[in-house]
Amino acid sequence: MKGKIVMAGGTGFTGEYFKKKFEEEGYQVIIISRNPSYINWDHTSKIKEAIEGSELLLNLAGKSVNCRYHKKNRDEIFQSRTETTKLLGECVLSCQTPPKLWINASTATIYRHSDDQAMTEENGEIGEGFSVEVAKAWEKSFFSFSLPTTRQIALRISIVLGKNGGVMTPYRNLAKYGLGGKQGNGKQMFSWIHIEDLYQVIRFLMEKKDATGIYNCAAPNPINNKEFMKAVRNMENRKRGLPAYRWMLELGAIFLRTETELLLKSRWVVPDRLVNEGFPFTYPTIEQALDEIKH
Template sequence: MKIVIAGGSGFIGKKLTDFLVNEGHDVVILSRKDKKGAANISYVQWLQEGATPEIAIGSADAFVNLAGVSINAGRWNAEHKQQIYDSRMVATDELLRIISALSTKPSVLINASAIGIYPASESTFYTEADTVIGDDFLAQTVADWEKRAALVESEGTRAVFMRFGVVLGKGDGALPPMVLPYKLFAGGKVGSGRQWLSWVHIDDVVRAIRFAIDNNHIQGPVNTTSPFPKRMDDFGKTISSVLHRPHWFPVPSFVMKAVLGKKSALVLEGQHVLPKKLADNGFEFKFPDLESALKNILLEDV
């Protein structure tokens, strides 16, 4: 297949590109810079004055939208929150314009999303059947993002919203800062420890995206999380066990709020999310349990 990726230089985008190229597909990465491609990878400029990526693309089987300012970078002040929001809307609008300009439409748009659309809760679990939306910044951003991406359906293109949980992988994403205190022998309970952490291994993220491209009856929201989420304290204890480091130094909620500001909600609050749509369609996780996922990421030759 020929697959176009927006956000191909990011944490998930790099892994997805490698995965698709290894399968023998042609990948087109939309980039603000003019770059030289490699085997089965080409770069096309977009979001620049005068750029006409639709001409260079010609046609494609699928589009994957991973573009947007990271929610993990910087404090959530008014300026940064606006950048997070606007970057997603601008990129999605441009993808909609590109697809509209193509004479042959892609069969599917896989659009990144997040489980942050659901309200935080220690007692409720969520599947794709739940339509309740949180009232905080992240939930409203995700809801607007999905609504915007859904407009592609007017072109006859299937829309899939991959609601990512906390993605775990080597060297990037949420895991390194979570592991660092344990490496320094200072790991422990964060906040109450009862908040849910719905996680997923990066390898299963890219496999789930590929699965959604292939299965043309999958559409709408797709929870992309392990079937076995953990409460934060249990998550920390598993890191402790895998690294053979103590789990003893608690970090109170007020400390996290002082350090991270409003962004502290990412670690002090959580959602218990289950990947029902993936399970119902026969997707099999490579790393369904946290211990095997952490061993694969944190330990050499596992």
């Protein structure tokens, strides 16, 4: 057994993938979740016990943003990120042997709507609006802790693409049923990362003992929405797809109980730090990523 990995919020699409990968490498994986099968957030003593002496504390916890942003959901989105991060930080502080590394999820949505330039860790411009405020509060909660023996890294994660779940399921269905055209004007940038590359980023940062601070987690070749939807259609052997104009998306979002921001915000995010520090992307282009997902 290599050591202990503690994952908070590790029961979703990404968390389940990571758990399988870590276990294949010989790590013991402990999950903190609202799911009664795992350590519950109310059991602070068990959380502390789990974190004690761990190789990595990985926090992926947070209510899905795929919902309508009314007050109840807004409050839950905020609290599910900031309060869990605060609780984990307090547990780390109380450990006799704190984790070597604490990686906290954040989001590439923290940057402004950008169709004029790429957002890097150093030169990225923070945006405005509800999603940005969530991201800022999330990172503030994380970096409010001063932990002398635990490295802290926040991952500004872009859209995660992978097999058998996540966002690829609805995108593939749109293409299959002839609805895989551009969304809005199609010019909004689409930053993404293959789930295997995201896992390898975490392994890379575990081994890179001087790595701290903020990292953008996105493939080095973002594309626009029109190009992405064309790639999805090609994946499904569909030459054409009906476009979804903004008014259609606004109407559909009401019935689907979601927000059009998830589709229409231009996210142009690039992983400068990872590239400069030599991280080898396995799926740097959308064609390579979708080819793996297809098979």
